[in-house]
Amino acid sequence: MWRSSASFILDKHQNNKPISLTHSIDSPPPPSASMADENPNPNPISAYYQTRAAHHGIVTSEWLEQAQAAVRRYPDHDYSVSPVSGRPFSVIEEFNNWRQQPDLAEAVAAIRALAAVIRASEATTMMELEIELKKASDTLKSWDTTSISLTAGCDLFMRYVTRTSALEFEDFNSAKSRVLERAEKFGEISCRARRIIAILSQDFIFDGCTILVHGFSRVVFEILKTSAQNKKVFRVLCSEGRPDKTGVLLAKELAKLDIPVKLLIDSAVAYSMDEVDMVFVGADGVVESGGIINMMGTYQIALVAHSMNKPVYVAAESYKFARLYPLDQKDLEPALRPIDFSVPVPPKVEVERSARDYTPPQYLTLLFTDLGVLTPSVVSDELIQLYL
Amino acid sequence: MPDVQSTVVEFVNKLRKRKIEGSQATAKCTVELLRSVISYQRVPHANQAAALIDAVKAVGQQLVAANPVELAVGNVVRRVLHIIREEDLSLTTAAMAGLDLLDASDDDDVDNCKGIGYPAMSAAVVAAAARSTLRPPSLQTLLEGTPESATVPYTSSSGADSESKTADKSSLTRKLKHDVIEGVNQLIHEIAGCHEQIAEQAIEHIHQNEVILTLGSSRTVLEFLCAAKEKKRSFRVFVAEGAPRYQGHLLAKELVARGLQTTVITDSAVFAMISRVNMVIIGAHAVMANGGVIGPVGVNMAALAAKKHAVPFVVLAGSHKLCPLYPHNPEVLLNELRSPSELLDFGEFSDCLDSGAGSGSLQVVNPTFDYVPPNLVSLFITDTGGHNPSYMYRLIADYYSADDLVM
Numbered sequence: 001m002w003r004s005s006a007s008f009i010l011d012k013h014q015n016n017k018p019i020s021l022t023h024s025i026d027s028p029p030p031p032s033a034s035m036a037d038e039n040p041n042p043n044p045i046s047a048y049y050q051t052r053a054a055h056h057g058i059v060t061s062e063w064l065e066q067a068q069a070a071v072r073r074y075p076d077h078d079y080s081v082s083p084v085s086g087r088p089f090s091v092i093e094e095f096n097n098w099r100q101q102p103d104l105a106e107a108v109a110a111i112r113a114l115a116a117v118i119r120a121s122e123a124t125t126m127m128e129l130e131i132e133l134k135k136a137s138d139t140l141k142s143w144d145t146t147s148i149s150l151t152a153g154c155d156l157f158m159r160y161v162t163r164t165s166a167l168e169f170e171d172f173n174s175a176k177s178r179v180l181e182r183a184e185k186f187g188e189i190s191c192r193a194r195r196i197i198a199i200l201s202q203d204f205i206f207d208g209c210t211i212l213v214h215g216f217s218r219v220v221f222e223i224l225k226t227s228a229q230n231k232k233v234f235r236v237l238c239s240e241g242r243p244d245k246t247g248v249l250l251a252k253e254l255a256k257l258d259i260p261v262k263l264l265i266d267s268a269v270a271y272s273m274d275e276v277d278m279v280f281v282g283a284d285g286v287v288e289s290g291g292i293i294n295m296m297g298t299y300q301i302a303l304v305a306h307s308m309n310k311p312v313y314v315a316a317e318s319y320k321f322a323r324l325y326p327l328d329q330k331d332l333e334p335a336l337r338p339i340d341f342s343v344p345v346p347p348k349v350e351v352e353r354s355a356r357d358y359t360p361p362q363y364l365t366l367l368f369t370d371l372g373v374l375t376p377s378v379v380s381d382e383l384i385q386l387y388l
Numbered sequence: 389m390p391d392v393q394s395t396v397v398e399f400v401n402k403l404r405k406r407k408i409e410g411s412q413a414t415a416k417c418t419v420e421l422l423r424s425v426i427s428y429q430r431v432p433h434a435n436q437a438a439a440l441i442d443a444v445k446a447v448g449q450q451l452v453a454a455n456p457v458e459l460a461v462g463n464v465v466r467r468v469l470h471i472i473r474e475e476d477l478s479l480t481t482a483a484m485a486g487l488d489l490l491d492a493s494d495d496d497d498v499d500n501c502k503g504i505g506y507p508a509m510s511a512a513v514v515a516a517a518a519r520s521t522l523r524p525p526s527l528q529t530l531l532e533g534t535p536e537s538a539t540v541p542y543t544s545s546s547g548a549d550s551e552s553k554t555a556d557k558s559s560l561t562r563k564l565k566h567d568v569i570e571g572v573n574q575l576i577h578e579i580a581g582c583h584e585q586i587a588e589q590a591i592e593h594i595h596q597n598e599v600i601l602t603l604g605s606s607r608t609v610l611e612f613l614c615a616a617k618e619k620k621r622s623f624r625v626f627v628a629e630g631a632p633r634y635q636g637h638l639l640a641k642e643l644v645a646r647g648l649q650t651t652v653i654t655d656s657a658v659f660a661m662i663s664r665v666n667m668v669i670i671g672a673h674a675v676m677a678n679g680g681v682i683g684p685v686g687v688n689m690a691a692l693a694a695k696k697h698a699v700p701f702v703v704l705a706g707s708h709k710l711c712p713l714y715p716h717n718p719e720v721l722l723n724e725l726r727s728p729s730e731l732l733d734f735g736e737f738s739d740c741l742d743s744g745a746g747s748g749s750l751q752v753v754n755p756t757f758d759y760v761p762p763n764l765v766s767l768f769i770t771d772t773g774g775h776n777p778s779y780m781y782r783l784i785a786d787y788y789s790a791d792d793l794v795m
Contacts (some may be wrong), residue, residue, distance in 0.1 A: 204716045366678065366714065372790070373714045375678050375762075377778035 046335035048106065048147035048284075049355040051099050052244070091117055091136040092143050103218070107153025107319045108190045110140060114157055115183035118176065126175060133161060146335035146355075148285030148293055152322045157183065159386065193317040193370035194219050198226040201280075201315065201368045205232055209277040212237045212269070212305075215295040216246035217282020219315040221253060223368075224280075228257045235260035237276060239269055241295065243339045266297055270304045279305045283316035286369075287324045288383055290361035290376025292316065293332065296354060302363035311365035318369045321383055326358045392428045395421060396447055403454035403461065411460035411673060412607075415579050415708040418451060418464045423572045426468075426565065436564050437476035444468055449795050457724045457757075459674040459682070459711045464575075466712065466792045471571035473789050479564055578771070582706030583608055585771035587615035593702065593769070598623040598666040601658070601699075604630030604684040605639035606671025608704045612769075613669075614646050624649045626665060628658055630686060632730040632754065655686050662693040672705040674722075676715045677784050679762030679777025681705075682722055685755050691764040700766040707771055712784045712793055718759040728752030 094116045098109035117136045123129040137154040144150060161179055197219055205211065205227045213220055213236055227234065236254055238247040238261060251261045264272055279301060283292040292298070292314050305312050326332050336353040345351060361376035368374075371382065399421050408414050422444055429443045448465035455461060586608055594600065594616040600623060602609050613625060625648055629636035636652060643650045653661055662668075668690055674682040681687070681703050694701040715722060731752055734741070740750040762777040769775075775783065 206717060372793075373677075375778060375781060378781050381782070 045337055046146040046355055047144040048150070049335060049337045051106075054100070091139055095140055095143075104187070105190050105218075105317065106147055106149040107156070107317075108187045110150045110153040111157050111183050111186045113140065114154065115180055118180050118183070125172060129176065129179075130158075130161060133158060145333045148322045148324070149320050152285065153319055155323075156319050156386075157186075190317060190319075193319075194222045195226075196370040197315050197317070197368045198222045200373055201313065202227060202230060202232075204278070204313065204366075205234055206277075207233045209234045210237060210275055211235070212239070212272070212276045212279045212301070212310075213250065214239045214247075214279070214281050214298055214301050215241055216244075216250045217315065219317065220280050220282050221250065223315055224254060224259065225257060228259050235262065237262045237264055237272055239297065239301065240265050241297065242266055243337075244295070246295070266300075269301050273304050273308050273310065276305070276310055279310060279312045281312070281314055283314050283320055284356060285322045285324070286314070286316050286320050286367065286379055287322055287326060287358070288380050289325055290364065290367075290379045291326070292359050292364065293324075293326075293356055294359065296357050299329070299357040299359045299363075302359045306363045312363060313366050313368060314364055315368045318371045318382070321379060321386075323383060329358055332356070332358060392425055395424065396450065400450050400454045403451060403458065406455070410607075411458065411709055412579060412582070412706065414455075414458055415460040415464045416576060418461050419468065419572060419576050419579065421451075422447065422465065422468050423569060423576075426472075426568055426572065431565065437472055440472050440565075440568065441469055444472065445792075445795060452795060457722055459713075459722070460708050462713075462795070463674075463708055463711050464579075465795070466788045467575055467708070468572060469792045470787060470789045471575065472568050473791075475564060475567040475571055479567070579706065579708050582708070582771045583611045586704055586706065586769055587611040589769055589774065590616040591619045591621070593667070593774075594621055594623055596621055596623070599626065599664060600624070601626045601628065601661070601665040601668045601690065602639070603628040603636065603655070603658070603670055603686050603690050604633075605635035606684075606704070608671045608706065609669055610639060610642055612704055613643065613648065617646060617648055624651065626651045626653055626661055628653055628655050628686065628690065630684060631655055635684075655689070658686075658690050659693045662690075662697045662699060665694075665699055667700050667702060668694045669702045669704065672703050672709055673757055674709050674711050675703070675705045675768065675780060676718070677712050677781060678714055679765060679768075679780045680715055680718065681760040681762075681765060682715075682718060682757050683760060685758045688758040688760050688764075691760045695764050701760075701764060702767045702769060703760075703765055704769050707783070707787065710770070710780070710783055710787060712788045715759065719755075722757065722759070724756045726754045726756055728754055730754055 091113050095109055095113035098104060098112045099106065101109075114133055114136060117133060118129065121129055121132050123132055137158055141151050141154055160182065201223050205223075211224070211234060213224075224236065236259055238251045238254075240247040240263060242265075247263055251263050254261045281292070281294055281298050281301070283294050285293040287293060302312050324332070335355045337355045339351055339353055341351075361379075364376050366373055366375060367379070374382075399417065402408055403414070408417060425443060425447050426440060429440060431439045444465065448462070448469075451465065452462045590612045594613070598621075600613065602613075602625065616623070625643055627636045627640045627643070627650055629652055631654070640650045640652050670683055670687050670690065672681045672683050676682070683703075691701050693699075728741075731754055737750060741752075762780075765777045767774050768777060768780070770783070772783070
């Protein structure tokens with residue numbers, strides 16, 4: 001009876017698991033049979049945001065309990081059976097191991113996991129290897145449907161592998177080692193990407209400017225660090241970023257670099273917007289329209305900045321470009337996470353637990369990527385070139 | 389060579405003293421200078437393209453440093469560099485195709501080639517790798533890493549060759565320079581002919597009984613309006629005078645001479661008259677990669693007025709005005725302050741201008757250019773046709789190579 005958006009994804013979820021309106025945040029919903037088959041982690045808490053929270057060190061004890069309970073409940077589903085032999089190699093375990101490292105990007109972890117698949121594979125032809133990889137990639141993607149850079153990273157790597165095999169490498173072993181080498185180099189590519197983005201954005205930060213930052217993006221942090229190293233004089237306003245408290249963490253890191261920082265609660269962004277010269281955000285994913293998917297609150301800040309004619313700059317590596325085209329906020333895979341209000345929430349009250357929102361391209365000014373400085377309209381061009 | 393050096397120095401001085409007016413004239417002179425630099429440059433047998441590129445880059449850096457505000461200089465230098473890279477690439481692929489045929493006919497050569505330890509890749513692959521160096525970095529090439537193999541086949545061909553191939557190579561040398569000079573001549577032709585190309589499209593945009601507003605004086609706009617007049621469209625023109633140089637007066641005179649009904653208004657009257665206007669047409673000094681426009685001072689005001697009253701804002705620009713850089717502080721960095729004498733008479737104001745003790749001093753700011761953000765522009769008309777501001781990046785990818793962006 002409430003007005004809802006025309007979203008196919010939401011419809012599909014509502015059909016799968018009928019959730020009562022009085023569902024409280026503490027108990028995970030009972031998994032239906034179909035969900036257990038396709039997703040060994042039926043806990044609707046988004047694993048991607050779980051990991052990010054773990055990186056930031058903000059893990060509430062009850063959350064940790066839930067996560068551990070979920071893993072304990074479904075130990076068998078974590079193993080992906082390899083087609084060649086029934087040995088228990090788990091691509092998901094590999095991925096989780098890599099993902100825990102705080103400095104590693106999501107897509108890099110995914111590609112490293114796929115590289116481990118190649119190393120462990122006993123295939124003798126390119127075709128067999130491709131099929132194994134495809135299976136592993138699909139497992140990873142379905143395990144965490146909410147992570148965009150994971151999907152994008154897997155797709156990019158699969159695309160690269162299929163194109164490499166199309167080149168006339170006479171020897172299977174040399175082709176395999178080349179693909180393995182590239183996968184391992186990808187971590188370097190990611191770091192290099194961050195440095196390139198930092199260099200490209202230096203011109204846009206002038207002396208005496210005030211930068212508003214939302215969320216703790218490692219790319220944006222690299223940009224600010226490089227500016228400080230180049231002896232630029234600027235100050236940063238950090239929005240608190242409830243409930244992850246990313247703002248506090250970022251403020252701590254920036255204070256270590258002697259950059260003047262001011263913390264704002266999320267509601268104080270519009271209040272402070274007129275003293276801001278530019279807004280810098282990272283992105284969890286860049287979609288085909290040129291818009292971005294980022295931590296909850298980004299859309300709000302972009303709207304306010306746009307209405308006051310402040311430029312909004314997005315710093316994102318190119319492997320975050322995804323083939324999604326959300327039409328509105330609910331048109332994404334729901335990524336939920338627990339929110340702590342520090343007072344117990346009454347049982348009949350619903351909580352909006354989505355971890356991210358979509359910012360349409362008309363509110364963004366420029367995207368800084370390792371492919372160069374781009375306007376939002378260039379993103380679809382790049383994606384078409386990749387997938388054509 | 390010393391002759392070319394002196395012409396370069398002379399041109400640099402002219403640029404520094406702002407003796408050359410107008411981006412078209414500047415672009416043409418720059419290209420002609422670069423053409424003589426290329427034809428006098430002696431190139432080694434291997435990697436000639438790199439030698440040419442270095443020579444052009446060295447001269448280009450001097451020219452850009454002499455007048456950083458005149459973006460057409462940098463644009464044209466990058467165009468020439470792109471031409472060199474393109475010609476080199478097409479020659480390499482042709483050579484590769486030739487090499488492939490030779491290898492297929494002679495078995496010994498095939499064995500030799502593979503014995504060098506050269507990776508067993510087909511010519512098509514090598515050409516594709518070489519082509520990717522020309523394109524800007526993209527998602528496709530993200531995982532491939534830097535394809536240095538583009539130069540490998542070239543040197544390996546010089547390693548495993550016979551006498552006939554050395555003869556081919558010297559003709560290859562001459563061919564590259566020849567092709568590049570042909571390409572540069574084509575560029576000069578294009579720059580000279582941009583007005584006609586743009587004016588041809590006038591008839592599609594200007595309709596009967598329309599009222600057009602323009603600001604200052606631009607040769608492109610003049611030819612555009614006259615082309616429409618010749619095709620028997622009857623329309624009126626409002627010309628904002630474009631203080632403090634009042635070039636709008638000159639434009640108005642020219643338009644009346646060609647038989648167009650013209651009205652001269654002050655710059656301040658633009659907002660008052662905008663509701664009576666059907667379309668605003670202005671000429672640009674430069675177009676930036678995000679679709680922003682650098683134009684004569686006052687166009688930002690006209691653009692804001694047009695946006696407020698939903699009047700289409702059309703910008704005319706030849707392709708030599710397309711700049712691949714993104715503006716981060718255009719009002720300051722890409723602007724030039726002219727002499728205050730254009731605004732105030734020095735005799736009358738000399739006592740105010742003195743920053744004497746006690747009394748304040750009078751500052752005069754006389755900027756030449758204005759920056760219009762891309763959201764205010766409705767349409768760009770270039771010699772290739774009409775485009776959206778968000779499409780500018782495509783034209784830039786066509787005309788320029790990514791390696792030349794930073795000179």
